[in-house]
Amino acid sequence: MQITVKYFASLRELVGEAVASLDIDDSVTVNDLWQKILSDHQLEFEQVMMTVNHEYVKPEHELKSGDEVAFFPPVTGG
Amino acid sequence: MQITVKYFASLRELVGEAVASLDIDDSVTVNDLWQKILSDHQLEFEQVMMTVNHEYVKPEHELKSGDEVAFFPPVTGG
């Protein structure tokens, strides 16, 4: 199934792209996806925040077709 | 010895004057003075705040010649 992945700030720079369309299997969790991204890009990144369709989710959250997933470092606004 | 006494807000209205010059004995505390004022004006007044020369004092604070003493109800600014 098809999903969109977005990266922000330092993570966007490390991954080298801001947005990607990915084809993933059913029953994949957001953490499965994150681990695959880390391994594909040979990255280490300790503190990541994860959202699905603009809401924060737990690592075990299961993805659905069409989801917009985002990964980013700790936020530093305000 | 001579002192000045000021009254504010509801207490000023009850006493009927804003300021008075009083002649008091030595070794009188601010609370002695307050009790005398209550009795002279036949007043009951539960929650009073007391200052001497613009500083809050305890009831046992002893008055000196030339002091400016003030009595007033709980403050309600802000």
Added chain:
Amino acid sequence: MLIEIRNKAFNAWTEVQIYQDSQSFRGQYGAIATFVGSMRDFNEDKKVTGMTLEHYPGMTEKHLEAIAKDAIGKWKLLDVLILHRIGKVKIGEDIVLVVTWSAHRKEAFESCRAIMEQLKSSAPFWKREDIKAGSKWVEKNTPGY
């Protein structure tokens, strides 16, 4: 530091602006906390149409200054502004303005609130509210914590 008792209506936001622009600490503060108390048209479920504020000339200014200086020392503030209205106040007008400038938000928030609580509990001001039946002294302030 600016501490002022005003007997004319003031606009809190304009006052912060003017004071801040007159200072040279731009770029040093990262956090500004502000509190504005203004005149409501009700208090303890009664309709209020206006208010008169009395103070203790001489003591009030001195007392507010002591509160501000204590806060600057305790929270290492860059600056403090306190304005307070006296006299006849109309509905919607500003009564009190407290502003604290600091490097970080924790200090700004805590000091602004602490200054307001000290002002409410000890600064010599008294409110007399105009109500339907005439006017009436406010007997005590509501708790702030």
Added chain:
Amino acid sequence: MLIEIRNKAFNAWTEVQIYQDSQSFRGQYGAIATFVGSMRDFNEDKKVTGMTLEHYPGMTEKHLEAIAKDAIGKWKLLDVLILHRIGKVKIGEDIVLVVTWSAHRKEAFESCRAIMEQLKSSAPFWKREDIKAGSKWVEKNTPGY
């Protein structure tokens, strides 16, 4: 309620004024708490010359709105205003403005601070600071309590 992300410099005090004047709740609030975060010329002892703020278009606005609505419900607020800068920010410019209007000061103070803490810990914004050696992402916010 007004939640806005701005890519141009804004003046916090003018913004509060304009928004407040546009509302019809005058006389209903007695307490207004405000926080302004602005751009300092130093951070963690390093000299900073400017900053770029990135956000997550679509999510950031929605997330700030959720924070504001939660606060309105929890503290029975009359209104909330949140403005946040993005893009290139110069020294002394305002980054964030949070304003809460309520009947009493306890609710105004607590909600304003809580909104700021939630914004700091979860609203998707990232700062990149310009320093002598180039530029550098800010790694985390300082604690607020």
